[in-house]
Amino acid sequence: MEFANLIDNLYERGSANFAIKLGLSRIEELVQRIGNPQNKFKIIHITGTNGKGSVTKAVSDIFIGQGMKVGTYISPHLVSITERIKVNSTNISENEFVQTYIEIEDAIKAMDNKGVDFSPSFFEIMTALAFKFFEKEKVDLAVLEVGLGGRLDATNVVNSDVSVITSIAIDHTKTLGDSLEKIAYEKAGILKKDNFLILGNIDHAPKKVILDKAEEVGVKKIFEYNKDFRYENPRFHINENMLNYKGLKLDLNDLQFKANGTFQMQNVTISLAAAEAFAEKYGINLSVDKLRDSMKNFFWEGRFDYTEINGKKLILDGAHNVAAAEQLKNSVEVYCSNDKKTAMIGILNDKDYINIAKIISPIFDKIIITSVPTSRGKDPAAVFEEFKKWNNNVEFIPDTSEAFMKLFSEKSDVYFVTGSLYLVGKIKEYLSTNLIFSK
Template sequence: MVRTYEEALEWIHGRLRLGIKPGLKRMEWFMEKLGHPERRIRAIHIAGTNGKGSTVSYLRHILQAAGYSVGTFTSPYVEQFNERISVNGKPIGDKEIVKLVQVIKPLAEELEQTELGAPTEFEVITAMMLYYFGKKNIQDVVLIEAGLGGRLDSTNIIYPILSIITNIGYDHMNILGETLDKIAFEKAGIIKSGVPLITGAEQPEAWTVISEKAASLKAKTYRLGEDFFIVRHVPITDGERFSLETPFSQYPDLKITMFGAHQVQNAALAVMAAEYLRMCYSLLIEKEHIYEGLEKAKWIGRFERISNKPLIIIDGAHNEEGIHSLVDTVRSHYPDKDIHVLFAALADKPLDKMIPPLAEIAETITFTSFDFPRAASAEQLAELCDHPNKATTDDWKGWMKETKKQKRSDALFLITGSLYFIAEVRKFLKK
C-alpha cells in the first residue's frame, strides 16, 4: 500500500521503463473498472505540435474570469509533478496524489496480468486525472491536453464538447511519421463525430488531412485565417496587442503578456473556443472576461523573463517550430540586443535544424548538457554549429552564476532548448 507522496511518485515514475505504448485498449479497461468517469467530464481536448499549454492557459483564464471552475491536464510539468492535474491553475495536493495512486495502482497491477499488459506512466497519470475529475472533484469545464499525437493517445478515451488542434509541425517523427500529412493524421485522431473543431493548422497538406477527417465526421471546423482572423497585430513592450474578428463578434485591441506572434495565434484559438462555448453551450462569457483572461494568462518557461538586470529569458523551444517562433520573437522585441545563447536539448530532436536559426541571432552560443537519460552532450551539439563564437560547458550552473554578474544593458542572455532543461534552470534561478 502506497502511504506517502514520495512512494506515490516513485511508483508513477517507475513506469517510465515501460516506454510509450500507443493505443486505447488499456485505457478502455481502466475506464470500465472505474465506472467510466470520463463520461461525467465536460471536456475540451487540445492537441497540436506546439502551443497546447499556452492555449490551455488562455482559455482557462477566460473561463475563470467568467466565474467558472476549470480543471486542467497538461504535460510536462516545470516546477512540480502535481501541476499536471490542476484546478483553476492550482496543482492538486500531495495527499490527493496519494489517494489517486491508492485507487489506480491495484488496477494497474491487475491489468498487468491480462493480455493487454502493464500500463505506461502516462496511462496511469491519465487514469488518475479522469478518475479525479470524473468522480472526486467535478469541474464546470476540464481542459485536457493530449500527450503525444492524438489518435492513439491515452487522453483520446474522452468524448469532448469541443476539440482544438493548435498547429502541425515536425516533432516526435519516430512515432507520428516523417511527413506533415502523417503527423496531421495522428493529431486529427482527436476529432469526434459531431464535435466542432477549432484549429490553427496552416500548411495545406496538414489542413487537407484535418478538413477531410472533420468532414467525414460532420464536425464543424473553425480555422484561423479562414473563419476567424487576426488583424492589426503589433508587438508592445510587455507583450503583444492585436484585434480579432470571429463569426460571432469583433475584439479590438486585445492584449497578451506572453511574447510572440505564435502566442497571438494561441490566444486567438482560445477566444474562438470561448465564443463557441458562449454561443452553443450558453456559458456566460462576456467580452470583458475575454479581455481580462487573456491579459492575466501566463505559461511558465515560455519566453519568460527571469531577470531584468541582466536581462535573462528562458524558453522551452524543444523542436524546430518552437525554435523558429523563439527567433522571430527575439527579433521583433529585442532587435538591438546582443544575444548570448545557452542551449541544451534531447538527442532525439532534429538538432541540425534547431541550432542554425539560434546561431544566426547569437553573438555567442554556448552548448551544455543536463542530467536526463536522452540529453545530448555539449560536444554533440557544438559539432552541429559553425558559429565563430561557440563554446561548450559541462557546468551550466557556473555559466548562470557568471551571467548574473553581468551589468551590460545591451545584452540578452537566452537560455533555451528542452523543457526538462528549462525546468532545471528555472528551479536553480529561483533558489
C-alpha cells in the first residue's frame, strides 16, 4: 500500500470538511474492534475555541522534557498529514502511518460493509490510527486536541485524566450553536468523572454551564484561570517572550518561551497549570529546570509564527474567527506598531469574514485578498468587497501563489499571511518547495 494512495482514499471519505461526523457510535465501535488502544495510556484532553493547539503542544513539550514518552494528536495539519500524530515531537513516518492503517483496516472494512451510516469518517479513522500508534509505541501519556466541539468529537471516546477548556468564543455556529452557552455545553462534554479540570479565561455565563456539567459528571478538582493560576509581568519580544507564572504550587519568575502573540501568555499559563494538575494527580515531581528548558524552546507553527525569508520578515497567523482576529490585532499592535505592514488574507466559507474584516483591515497598510486552496474557501470576491470597506489599499489576486509573490514584491517592514490555517499551510508548503524563497 502506497502512502500517497492511502491518503487520497482517506480524503475521499471527506466532504467539504473532511467528514468530521459528529457522534460517538462509530468511533466507539471502531476502537472496540481494534482492542480499545486508548485505554492503554494516560490522557490529557484539550478543547476550546482558540488556544487548544498551542496548549496541546506546550503540555506535550513539558512532559517530554520531564522524561516521559508522549503521544500528541492535533488537527488540522499545515503541510503533511503526518503532523497530526507525533511521539516525543517526531511525526509518525509515512511507513508507520501505512503499517498502522493496515492493522486497523479490517475493522474499517467491516464497518464500511454495514452501510454508509456505519462507515467511519476521515477524522474517526485518524483518531483510531493515532490511538493504535500510541499503543504500539507504548507512550506514557497522550495529549489530545479535540477536532471540533468536544461532546460528540471522535477524541471523546477516551476516559481522560485531565480535561482542559482553553476558551469559549463564537465559531462553528452551525454545528456547535449560536451562543456562548451552547458552545460551552459542547466543550464541557469532554469532562469525566474523577478527572481534573483546567479552565481558561471564560466569561461568567458559559463558565456556569461548564461548572454545572463538572458537578453533574463528578469532576474531582477544578482549577480556574486568574483564581488558582495566573501570569504577571508579560514581556513581548519576537521569539523571546517572558512572563512570571503563579501556579497551583509553582511560582516561576522570568519564564521564557519562543511562541509569539499576546494570546500565548494565557496559553502558556493554562499549559503550565494543566501540567501541574496532571503531576498532582499522579504524584509527579516536576523538575523546574527541565520545565524551563522545555518552555524556552516552545513555539507553535502558524500562530504569529515569525520567520525571515531572504531578509524579509514574515509572520504567519491562522486567525480564522472573530476572537482570533482580535488576538491578531492586539499582537500586531504590541510587536509591530511602528512597522509598515502588508498582509495576504484568505478566509474559509464558514467564517464571519464581515466582522474579521472590520477588526483586522485597519491594522495593515496594504492588503492582498486571495483564495484559500480548499473546497471550504470563501468566495474571495466577497471577502475583497468587505475588506475594501475598511481599508482603501486592498488588491484582489485569486491565485494563491501569484498573490504571495505579489505580497513579497511590496515595500514593507513586515509581511503577514493570515485568515486561515489552510492558507498558512499552503504558504509553508510553497516556501519549502520554491528555491527563490528557500535560499
